[in-house]
Amino acid sequence: MEFKKHNKGIIIENTDISLERTFTCGQCFRWHESAGKWFGIVNGKCAVLSQLDNGIFIENTDISEVESFWVRYLDLNTDYSCMLTDINDKFIKEAAECGKGIHILNQDPFETVISFIISSNNNIKRIEKIIDKFCVLYGEPIKYKSQIFYSFPSPEKLSSVTIEDLAELKAGFRDKYIFDFIKIINSEPSFLKQVSSLDTDAAKKELMRVKGIGDKVSDCILLFAFERGEVFPKDIWIKKAVKNIYGDDFDEHIFGKYAGIAQQYIYYYARLKGVEYGND
Template structure:
């Protein structure tokens, strides 16, 4: 395991949690699994090495314990949420397979920019674009990592300036987002307190931000746990598992259920075995 410093690692006890599923399920794109099973990466301007030992999570970082407790959503009762999701027979296999996932509480701007980049893209390419974005325009934070660039850094750029990222049409959207945020047209700080529909409408002022991208940003960056982003994988899941739509009992934790379903649909090697309790 790489060592960041002589700092004593923060220890979190998270029953039922899977670090690997949480960091690799498509909600964050800056974590790399190391040969020893630990994860090296960054959240905002903080780099960290994180590993799991049973229910214990060890984090070596320059950030405060409060930062990581918030990042891993430690105040939410995931045991209760897992019971709620598993109580829906069609979702019980997904909960069994991906119930260790938590929805990370990421920086709002980072989440917004990341999911603008995610449009019509796959996780490998998204990860590469974001890595190049941070290396090109972010401040170094050590260990070969750079902070996620703030909107002020991108607002004065042109799509041509972002050409080395190989982000295609998304460059124009990213710059428009940076300009609207820095110019005050879109107030990111206000979004957590707004009703979800109003917060979604605010983000959709940005060129290229539709409902799916807005819902992803709101879920992963602004604490709107009722958001249920629908992409190709979730569209298939709804048709296959929930043809009558999302049960009302899941409304308060729809976003967490969405991540479990998404990871199950995308990563479960044999959904038939999972349904039979063998996966």
């Protein structure tokens, strides 16, 4: 992996990441493509990324930020090909080839918890709509060129929000779960640090103290915000896919420390194949 300065940002060469596959495989909700560029609000600012033949281009950044933030956020130091060497599974090899370039993002825990509470029994378009409204209502405006974006709300900004306020999101039953999480953060400011310090089973149990966080949502949070690559979130797509492929005796533990990326490959493959591998 090599970094090259450009007058508008930094080029990162010799990385296999696919921005399109990474940003559209269900792990994040605030990246959107327009005219060949991916726009997102991360690290307190508007980020603009483009796919290159041998890497990516990040606008409005410098090498210091690439090294301190982007390498970890995009998981650029992980060799995803190791999984294919270590796991002897014909289907996973096929799915991995199909989803080549998917990386597991390392996202902000506070944002990830609320985002996946909102995702519960929901569809992608509605999830994105609710999160966008949440950010407009309680986030800080961020100007990029002629456009205005909004940061994800901070715990401090949400400290006085009421459940009646959250009804404006039109998130349905989820608003009381968001409110419960905000209350926990207000009373236990170190809650997320505590989760981070625990082993995976204990961290999962701690997250499930929050109303609205069950088995699947807690696994998503652990995988996408706490670098717990051994978890295997199971939504309707995954459940149908693994049943069709592996039968009723499927055990995700066969993937070991690669369970999380295996789940992403299966998810991407199942969505691509549609009816054959499970369809909503």
